[in-house]
Amino acid sequence: MTRTREADRAAVEAANTAFYEAMEQGDFDTVTDLWLDDGATEISCVHPGWPVLTGRGDVLRSYALIMANTDYIQFFLTDVEISLTTDVAVVTCTENILSGGPPEDGAELGPLVGQLVVATNVFRRTSEGWKVWSHHGSPVIPETDPDDPGDTPGRPTD
Amino acid sequence: MTRTREADRAAVEAANTAFYEAMEQGDFDTVTDLWLDDGATEISCVHPGWPVLTGRGDVLRSYALIMANTDYIQFFLTDVEISLTTDVAVVTCTENILSGGPPEDGAELGPLVGQLVVATNVFRRTSEGWKVWSHHGSPVIPETDPDDPGDTPGRPTD
Numbered sequence: 165m166t167r168t169r170e171a172d173r174a175a176v177e178a179a180n181t182a183f184y185e186a187m188e189q190g191d192f193d194t195v196t197d198l199w200l201d202d203g204a205t206e207i208s209c210v211h212p213g214w215p216v217l218t219g220r221g222d223v224l225r226s227y228a229l230i231m232a233n234t235d236y237i238q239f240f241l242t243d244v245e246i247s248l249t250t251d252v253a254v255v256t257c258t259e260n261i262l263s264g265g266p267p268e269d270g271a272e273l274g275p276l277v278g279q280l281v282v283a284t285n286v287f288r289r290t291s292e293g294w295k296v297w298s299h300h301g302s303p304v305i306p307e308t309d310p311d312d313p314g315d316t317p318g319r320p321t322d
Numbered sequence: 323m324t325r326t327r328e329a330d331r332a333a334v335e336a337a338n339t340a341f342y343e344a345m346e347q348g349d350f351d352t353v354t355d356l357w358l359d360d361g362a363t364e365i366s367c368v369h370p371g372w373p374v375l376t377g378r379g380d381v382l383r384s385y386a387l388i389m390a391n392t393d394y395i396q397f398f399l400t401d402v403e404i405s406l407t408t409d410v411a412v413v414t415c416t417e418n419i420l421s422g423g424p425p426e427d428g429a430e431l432g433p434l435v436g437q438l439v440v441a442t443n444v445f446r447r448t449s450e451g452w453k454v455w456s457h458h459g460s461p462v463i464p465e466t467d468p469d470d471p472g473d474t475p476g477r478p479t480d
Contacts, residue, residue, distance in 0.1 A: 206405040208414045208442065213463030216414045216440045218403050245376055247364040247455070252410040254444055254456045256366045256374045282374045284366065284458040286412055286444055297405070298412045300442040302460030305371030 173246050176253040176287050179294040180246075183285070184239040184259070190231045196224055200288055200295035210300040212281050235274055236264040251289040252297070258282050259301065280304045331404050334411040334445050337452040338404075341443070342397040342417070348389045354382055358446055358453035368458040370439050393432055394422040409447040410455070416440050417459065438462040 179198065186194035200207050201220060209223040210216050211230070217223050240260040247254045259281040265274040286298040337356065344352035358365050359378060367381040368374050369388070375381050398418040405412045417439040423432040444456040 205407060206403065208403065208405065208412060210414075210440055210442060210458075210460060213461065214440075215416070215462050216401065216403070216442075218414065243374065245364065245366065245374070247366065249363060249410070249446065252407070254366060256368075256376065256456075258374070282368055282372075284368060284374075284442060284444075284456055286442075286456070288407065298414075298442055298444070300368075300458040300460065302368060302458065303371065304373050 169248065172248055172253070172289075176246050176248065176255060176294050177244065179287055179296075180244065180255045180257070180285055181241070183296060183299075184241060187227075187231075188238055190234070192224075192228060192231060195227050198296050199223060200290070200297045202288075202290060202295075205288065205297060207296070208298045208300075210302070212279075212301045212303045233265070234263055235266055236262075236276070238262045253287045253289075253294065255285040255287065256283065257285070258304075280306075327406065330406055330411070330447075334404050334406065334413060334452050335402065337445055337454075338402065338413045338415070338443055339399070341454060341457075342399060345385075345389075346396055348392070350382075350386060350389060353385050356454050357381060358448070358455045360446075360448060360453075363446065363455060365454070366456045366458075368460070370437075370459045370461045391423070392421055393424055394420075394434070396420045411445045411452065413443040413445065414441065415443070416462075438464075 183198050186198060199220065206219055207223055208216055208218045209226065211226060217226055242258045242260060244255065244257040261279040261281055262276055263279065264276045267274045280303065281301045282304055283299065283301040285296060287294040288297045341356050344356060357378065364377055365381055366374055366376045367384065369384060375384055400416045400418060402413065402415040419437040419439055420434055421437065422434045425432050438461065439459045440462055441457065441459040443454060445452040446455045
């Protein structure tokens with residue numbers, strides 16, 4: 165039982181990692197494959213600052229759009245936490261994002277931009293592995309006191 | 323079967339409504355009761371702009387803090403969507419928030435502030451009803467063209 169649970173945790177973490185690697189590689193087919201498609205359970209997605217997208221059509225179109233406008237993106241995942249029941253897992257993580265748009269003035273890459281985003285990803289077990297049921301990413305708004313890196317606004321404890 | 327599913331949807335929607343009503347009423351005990359507490363499944367919470375909070379201690383402290391700093395808050399929920407499996411539900415909704423801080427200059431209420439937030443709330447079925455497993459709220463960043471209310475930045479379709 166414990167071994168199964170550990171295997172489940174490892175499989176969920178692998179699915180979560182694969183999800184971000186597919187984004188890094190601009191691999192739309194893998195992103196499409198990783199999103200739940202059981203014909204019954206509606207998926208939902210919130211990109212940072214966006215409204216909610218519901219259903220495979222809108223969700224996958226959003227990824228196609230983001231990929232078309234991103235020349236370079238890398239996710240350094242930290243604080244990955246997995247909360248697991250039998251068939252559903254809630255994963256939270258911090259996405260330390262480095263991304264760039266089209267190059268300017270003959271440079272190889274466009275200007276790189278760093279971004280701090282936190283995500284809640286819900287995975288569902290299927291016969292073909294764990295699939296993304298819901299993704300919600302949001303910007304972490306920087307603390308008001310730049311001299312105290314631990315002082316995130318409104319954060320209750322540190 | 324269909325009737326059970328409809329009953330589940332209604333129960334999930336009621337739990338979601340109760341969650342926001344408890345916030346409106348500053349009812350910390352009800353908020354505490356609505357968060358999952360099965361001794362096994364870790365809860366997580368992201369308030370708009372905040373980092374991830376994990377575990378009942380940090381999550382409940384954050385609500386105590388928010389309630390202590392909020393004299394008035396009202397949620398007008400729109401776009402409530404429920405995606406349901408047997409024991410888990412993912413609810414997305416738009417929180418149209420009107421809130422106010424302490425009164426100034428002898429006024430009855432402090433200045434009211436409107437805020438547009440989208441939320442993904444994950445509920446789990448328990449013997450005591452549907453409980454909040456995860457809450458993730460994030461600000462909707464206003465569109466770049468204020469003349470076109472349908473033009474949300476980066477939104478793929480309308």
